[in-house]
Each structure stands twice: as structure tokens, then as C-alpha cells.
Amino acid sequence: MNEFSGKTVVISGGAEGIGFGIARAMGKQGMNVVLADIDANQLEIAQAKLQKEGVEVLSVQMDVTSLSQWQNVAEKAIARFGKVHMLVNNAGVGSNPGSIEKTDDKDWRWVLDVNLMGVIYGTQTMVPLMKQHGEGGWLVNVASMAGMMGIPTAGAYTATKVAVVGMTESWYAELKPHNIKVSVLCPAFVKTRINLSNRNKPEELKSENEKNTDQNKSSAAQHLQKVVDNGLSPDIVGERVVEALNNKELYIFTHPNYRKIVQKRFKAIDDAFARAESSPLLVSVRDEEVALYS
Numbered sequence: 590m591n592e593f594s595g596k597t598v599v600i601s602g603g604a605e606g607i608g609f610g611i612a613r614a615m616g617k618q619g620m621n622v623v624l625a626d627i628d629a630n631q632l633e634i635a636q637a638k639l640q641k642e643g644v645e646v647l648s649v650q651m652d653v654t655s656l657s658q659w660q661n662v663a664e665k666a667i668a669r670f671g672k673v674h675m676l677v678n679n680a681g682v683g684s685n686p687g688s689i690e691k692t693d694d695k696d697w698r699w700v701l702d703v704n705l706m707g708v709i710y711g712t713q714t715m716v717p718l719m720k721q722h723g724e725g726g727w728l729v730n731v732a733s734m735a736g737m738m739g740i741p742t743a744g745a746y747t748a749t750k751v752a753v754v755g756m757t758e759s760w761y762a763e764l765k766p767h768n769i770k771v772s773v774l775c776p777a778f779v780k781t782r783i784n785l786s787n788r789n790k791p792e793e794l795k796s797e798n799e800k801n802t803d804q805n806k807s808s809a810a811q812h813l814q815k816v817v818d819n820g821l822s823p824d825i826v827g828e829r830v831v832e833a834l835n836n837k838e839l840y841i842f843t844h845p846n847y848r849k850i851v852q853k854r855f856k857a858i859d860d861a862f863a864r865a866e867s868s869p870l871l872v873s874v875r876d877e878e879v880a881l882y883s
């Protein structure tokens with residue numbers, strides 16, 4: 590018996606990729622699994638796979654960009670399992686690689702809606718349920734290594750992932766008194782269909798170019814696909830999430846090989862503080878006590 594067994598997890602984008610890897614790992618721990626995903630066919634396949642592994646599964650087709658569809662997931666989860674103890678805000682899409690001039694308004698909106706509003710709506714819907722039953726719980730937000738450093742030609746994606754890291758830090762402190770443990774998963778490349786995210790893009794948000802060409806045809810996209818194809822297995826990511834939740838980790842990393850790159854960024858930030866410390870313009874605030882929340 591472990592602390593997950595018999596409890597219920599809701600996973601957005603749980604029908605495939607990293608979300609399915611987490612679903613499988615949490616199912617192995619004895620959790621009831623609610624898969625919430627936009628793709629009805631993949632949901633059916635995922636549900637059958639998990640049931641074969643002995644997991645209690647409910648699948649609900651939904652779009653994370655709709656608050657009312659999140660509410661529908663909550664109602665169905667409560668009707669079937671009684672309570673929700675864990676939310677994994679995993680559903681996310683990759684933006685088309687492109688410079689700032691080439692990322693159009695529709696692309697920004699779609700990526701912001703799915704990767705940012707999807708996480709906000711999910712949290713707004715499920716956290717009150719965890720507060721109500723008072724047994725505590727877990728909130729796991731799936732960001733990315735792009736949440737730790739800016740990725741060139743992926744401004745929209747980076748914006749959402751940095752935001753998810755920031756929101757997680759904010760909610761970590763806010764939800765602590767309710768015994769809701771909050772974590773952010775920041776993987777680098779994982780072998781999934783992230784580079785074919787446009788398969789779930791509403792037609793009205795597609796540019797003319799996108800409507801007529803396969804997302805995977807541009808050379809930048811083909812290069813990215815190769816890197817993703819060589820990525821970590823989603824099952825390992827799922828098991829790593831279980832390990833990290835057992836250790837109560839706030840930041841969950843899956844790619845220790847990126848440590849040096851992130852350290853370089855921290856060093857640049859620390860050096861910038863040192864320059865501010867030595868600026869004669871800032872003497873008045875240099876030694877002032879910082880009044881911050883814990």
C-alpha cells in the first residue's frame with residue numbers, strides 16, 4: 590500500500606505521449622485514472638490499454654481551453670470515483686518553429702490558450718474539489734526545459750512554459766496550508782507526437798500555409814522530429830514523476846544533462862545582481878530588508 594493507492598488522478602492530454610506515460614505509472618500505483626483529452630480515438634486506445642493493465646479508467650473527451658468542458662470532466666470524475674486527489678495539467682502543444690515576425694497572431698493565441706489557459710482552467714476546476722474533501726492532494730503541472738531557458742524560434746511555447754513554472758511556484762506556497770503538494774515537470778526531449786501538435790489545431794486557427802502543408806515538412810520541423818524521436822520514453826518520464834512525488838520535489842527534472850546549461854543562465858542572472866549591487870544609482874535599496882512571503 591502506498592499513498593496513491595485507491596485515490597483518483599485527472600490527467601489532461603492523457604491519451605498519449607507524456608500524459609499517457611504518467612497515467613500508466615499512476616495506474617501502477619493503484620490510482621483510479623481519469624483521462625481528459627481532445628482526441629476521441631486515442632482516448633479509446635489508451636483506455637483499453639490501461640484496463641488491460643488492471644487500472645480503473647474513465648475517459649472524457651474535452652478541450653482544455655474550455656472551462657465548461659473542465660467542469661464536465663470534474664462532474665464525471667466525481668460521479669464515477671467520488672473524489673479527485675491529483676491533477677496533472679499535461680495537455681500542451683508545440684508552436685510552429687518560427688521567428689517573431691513569422692509567428693502569427695493565430696499561432697500565439699492557440700499556444701497560449703492550450704498551454705496556459707488550459708492549465709489555469711484545470712487548476713481552477715480541480716483544486717477546489719481537493720480543498721473540499723480536505724484530504725490533501727497533488728497538483729502536477731507539465732512545463733518543459735523551455736520553462737528554464739528561452740528557446741530561439743519558439744517564443745510562444747517558451748512564454749507559456751515559463752508562465753507554468755511561475756504559476757507552480759506561486760501555487761506551491763498558496764496550497765501548502767491545504768496539504769496540496771505542487772510540482773512542475775520540466776522535461777527536455779521525450780519521444781511523443783509533440784511535433785505533430787497541429788493535428789489537434791482547430792481549422793479556423795490554421796494559416797493558409799498550414800492548411801495546405803504537412804506540419805512535419807519544413808526542415809526545422811524535420812530536425813526537431815529527429816531529436817524528439819531520439820528522446821526519453823514517456824514511460825520513464827511517468828515513473829520519474831512517481832519517484833519525484835514520493836520525494837516531494839517541487840521541480841521535477843528528467844534530463845540531468847541540461848544542468849550545466851541552466852546553471853549558465855542562473856550565473857548570468859547572479860552576475861546581473863552583482864552589477865546592480867555595485868551601481869551607485871541603487872545604494873538606497875541595496876541593504877534594505879526584503880519583505881517577502883515565504
Ligand SMILES: NC(=O)c1ccc[n+]([C@@H]2O[C@H](COP(=O)([O-])OP(=O)(O)OC[C@H]3O[C@@H](n4cnc5c(N)ncnc54)[C@H](O)[C@@H]3O)[C@@H](O)[C@H]2O)c1
Pocket residue numbers: 601602603604605606607608625626627628631651652653654679680681682683703731732733734775776777778779780781782783784785786789817820
Ligand atoms: N515531447 C517533448 O519533448 C516534451 C518536452 C517538454 C515538455 N513537453 C510537454 O509535455 C506535454 C505533453 O506533450 P507530449 O510531448 O506528450 O505531446 P503529444 O502531442 O504526444 O500529446 C499531447 C496530448 O495532449 C492532447 N491535447 C492536445 N491539445 C489538447 C486540448 N486542447 N485539449 C485536450 N487535450 C489536448 C493530445 O490529444 C495528446 O493526447 C505538453 O505540455 C508538452 O509541452 C513535451
